[in-house]
Amino acid sequence: MKTMYLQQLPHNLRYYRDKHQFTQQELADLLKVSRSVVAKWENGHVLPDLLTAVKLSKLFQISLDTLIGEAPETDFLLSDYQAHYQENTYDDKSLHQLMDFLLKNKTLKEQLLHYRTLPLKQQKTIERFLQMAMDELKKY
Amino acid sequence: MKTMYLQQLPHNLRYYRDKHQFTQQELADLLKVSRSVVAKWENGHVLPDLLTAVKLSKLFQISLDTLIGEAPETDFLLSDYQAHYQENTYDDKSLHQLMDFLLKNKTLKEQLLHYRTLPLKQQKTIERFLQMAMDELKKY
DNA sequence: TGTATAATGTTCTAAATGAGAACAATAAAT
């Protein structure tokens, strides 16, 4: 059996574009692509690339999974967890992002764990060093 | 400002592959692609196409949005979080410690938030520098 | 209804980009 994964995408695209009352041309302009390619997406002749798909989902304010018609069932439990975390001072969104990031970057995480154990003076030194490195890279 | 949308994808791919204890080869076989292209995804040299991305999200049993690191709400992060906590108490403790640490170190936190948005290549460079700095300090 | 205009569909070509094979470098194991 062939992959049915993206069957729905063309329909969804047209549906959401209509919903937002865009013409193909208007949508194309927003995304800075040609109109003809929008038509091709909607007719299933061609797939948008991943980046474009993300842009579309943002534009339509829906999840990627919804856009491609593969939205997973919603998870009830989540609100509970969210409540829990909000109570416990971890309500800072940026911190969440950071933790998620560290969760997925083992090396950095290990480094930070070690960094944490260093004398304050050394921490400061490293902090400055890090800042320098990042400023330096910013130039390019 | 450049599109930051898919910054996270390489890390996430590696993270979930590791989590499932696949080698690149094994993952490649499951998806019926070459191993080298898996390596390139994980190093941010190339993007998987939409269909492959969907397959990956199915294989890892996560949403596409989670996979690309653009989960609309923190919901997805939290679920990841939760799973992680349940599975691996040891690691979690360290994550908790890190969270507390970062909560109390605003500068470092800001740096990391910025670091997170850098191109993968720059991240690697900085990571190496950081390692060097820390190794150097270890001597004294 | 006929005509003009707007919106959409399709084709062809050129260009972008990912895929794979082969080779290189690292890491892990023994």
Added chain:
DNA sequence: ATTTATTGTTCTCATTTAGAACATTATACA
């Protein structure tokens, strides 16, 4: 220390998409 497993990179080829031009269909309105 040497072998083996795993991962990273380069080069080329093949695939696929994007855009322009053209064709078709739908809509407006006289």
